[in-house]
Amino acid sequence: DIVMTQxxxxxxxxxxxxxxxxxxxxxxxxxxSNEKNYLAWYQQKPGQPxxxxxxxxxxxxxxxxxxxxxxxxGTDFTLTIxxxxxxxxxxxxxxxxxxxxxxxxxxxxxxxx
Amino acid sequence: QVQLQESGPGLVKPSETLSxxxxxxxxxxxxxxxxxxxxxxxxxxxxxGYVHYNGNTNYNPSLKSRVTISLDTSKNQFSLKLSSVTxxxxxxYYCARSQVVPAGIPYFDxxxxxxxxxxxx
Numbered sequence: 001d002i003v004m005t006q007x008x009x010x011x012x013x014x015x016x017x018x019x020x021x022x023x024x025x026x027x028x029x030x031x032x033s034n035e036k037n038y039l040a041w042y043q044q045k046p047g048q049p050x051x052x053x054x055x056x057x058x059x060x061x062x063x064x065x066x067x068x069x070x071x072x073x074g075t076d077f078t079l080t081i082x083x084x085x086x087x088x089x090x091x092x093x094x095x096x097x098x099x100x101x102x103x104x105x106x107x108x109x110x111x112x113x
Numbered sequence: 114q115v116q117l118q119e120s121g122p123g124l125v126k127p128s129e130t131l132s133x134x135x136x137x138x139x140x141x142x143x144x145x146x147x148x149x150x151x152x153x154x155x156x157x158x159x160x161x162g163y164v165h166y167n168g169n170t171n172y173n174p175s176l177k178s179r180v181t182i183s184l185d186t187s188k189n190q191f192s193l194k195l196s197s198v199t200x201x202x203x204x205x206y207y208c209a210r211s212q213v214v215p216a217g218i219p220y221f222d223x224x225x226x227x228x229x230x231x232x233x234x
Contacts, residue, residue, distance in 0.1 A: 005156070029167045036216060038218070040220040040221075041217075042221075048226070049209075049224035049225060049226055049227050050158070050224055051208055051224070052220070052221060052222045055212070055220055061222070080176075082127060093157070095158075095220060095221075097214055097218040097219060097220045098216075099216075099218065100171070100216070100217065100218050100220065101173040101174065101175070102160050102218050102219055102220065103159055103160075104157050104158040104159075104160075105157070107157055
């Protein structure tokens with residue numbers, strides 16, 4: 001199985017500041033034939049199910065604010081929240097869908113400083 | 114807007130079979146893949162498996178020997194059965210609509226609220 005490792009496990013950022021969450025896969029999730037990274041990001045707010053934010057490593061889902069940006073390629077990926085809002089407090093997960101079974105990172109808990 | 118809702122017993126005895134149903138509204142169950150995912154308390158997410166509207170299934174190898182996922186198109190529902198449960202199967206269980214890449218591997222664009230299943234005597 002591909003192991004997804006996120007860092008840090010938790011993060012406290014001031015309102016209006018930038019938050020950066022990293023995700024590293026144990027093998028490349030870049031499919032060479034189409035140059036796509038098979039990587040998604042989810043947001044899970046307290047008491048709610050995960051919500052898909054980004055797929056294909058950098059494609060925002062409809063309705064996701066543009067302060068959320070996914071980047072990276074191969075084995076190293078980043079989710080950046082450019083200006084943190086109070087409603088962004090959540091646990092964030094990455095997930096690979098390159099190789100079966102699909103696997104998730106352990107999650108990064110984002111809080112307000 | 115597609116909505117999913119899990120239902121089933123919240124308490125299952127060890128060695129018995131866990132059975133859950135996911136009801137889909139706001140859209141047809143046809144032409145999509147439908148997954149079950151679980152999250153033990155305080156832990157990460159684990160994909161259990163999916164069923165396609167044509168009845169094809171794909172399961173996580175770690176659970177494959179104990180899992181059955183099936184579809185009822187007439188009721189717009191799909192179901193999970195997990196046999197021989199132990200305390201390690203205690204988790205929040207989510208159903209989700211899946212986008213599946215050509216290699217047959219999913220990611221998940223709509224999720225139910227989840228249902229907590231506890232395995233205990």
